[in-house]
Amino acid sequence: MSLSWYFLNSDFLLNIVLLGEPATGKSFFSSSFMNENPPTEYKSTIGIDFKAKYVKYQKKCIKLYIWDPSGQAQFTNITTSYLRGRHGVFIIFSLTDRSSFEKVKFWKDLCDNSWRCNDSCILVGNWCDLEDKREITYEEAKDLADSLGILYIEVSAKNGFNIDRAFWYLIFNIMPSLRFF
Ligand SMILES: Nc1nc2c(ncn2[C@@H]2O[C@H](COP(=O)(O)OP(=O)(O)OP(=O)(O)O)[C@@H](O)[C@H]2O)c(=O)[nH]1
Numbered sequence: 001m002s003l004s005w006y007f008l009n010s011d012f013l014l015n016i017v018l019l020g021e022p023a024t025g026k027s028f029f030s031s032s033f034m035n036e037n038p039p040t041e042y043k044s045t046i047g048i049d050f051k052a053k054y055v056k057y058q059k060k061c062i063k064l065y066i067w068d069p070s071g072q073a074q075f076t077n078i079t080t081s082y083l084r085g086r087h088g089v090f091i092i093f094s095l096t097d098r099s100s101f102e103k104v105k106f107w108k109d110l111c112d113n114s115w116r117c118n119d120s121c122i123l124v125g126n127w128c129d130l131e132d133k134r135e136i137t138y139e140e141a142k143d144l145a146d147s148l149g150i151l152y153i154e155v156s157a158k159n160g161f162n163i164d165r166a167f168w169y170l171i172f173n174i175m176p177s178l179r180f181f
Pocket residue numbers: 020021022023024025026027028029040041042043044045046069070071072126127128129130155156157158159
């Protein structure tokens with residue numbers, strides 16, 4: 001199906017925001033879902049990046065807007081403004097970096113305290129390809145997600161493991177809560 005077909009036939013628009021500390025893999029996560037070749041070296045996002053992708057859900061065409069802000073503190077105001085109108089959020093941390101895990105609550109609070117939305121949120125433990133460097137167990141992360149009332153999934157943005165599943169997990173959570181669906 002051509003891109004113009006999707007433009008004319010998209011039934012829903014979902015805004016998805018990626019949150020998390022710098023270098024946790026937000027941009028890699030987004031590139032992996034888009035099947036793009038990620039950059040060969042780490043380039044911190046400046047401000048915010050954006051990608052769009054069309055998916056099919058129960059015979060409907062959904063246009064996903066993926067907002068990928070920088071995790072750097074100096075851009076938090078920009079990030080907050082893009083939380084308005086969100087339908088779904090991924091809070092991403094690195095399984096190999098405990099300090100990024102300790103900031104999960106900060107990112108969840110940023111969501112809860114900014115624009116009130118009936119959104120769905122998933123905690124994502126990225127870098128699961130580096131099992132020998134893991135600093136956070138599955139159980140510890142799942143306990144945190146449970147305490148925050150959100151879902152948890154482990155992925156690797158590097159080798160693509162569970163990336164599609166994470167997005168579908170989120171879409172399946174968002175869609176039933178939309179009015180008129
Ligand atoms: N091994 C491994 N490396 C990863 C993974 N995801 C990202 N990386 C590495 O982490 C670096 C940072 O990834 P980015 O996606 O740019 O990080 P970011 O969260 O967007 O960072 P900011 O834009 O600064 O907030 C990349 O250059 C990759 O080398 C992963 O799943 N596994």
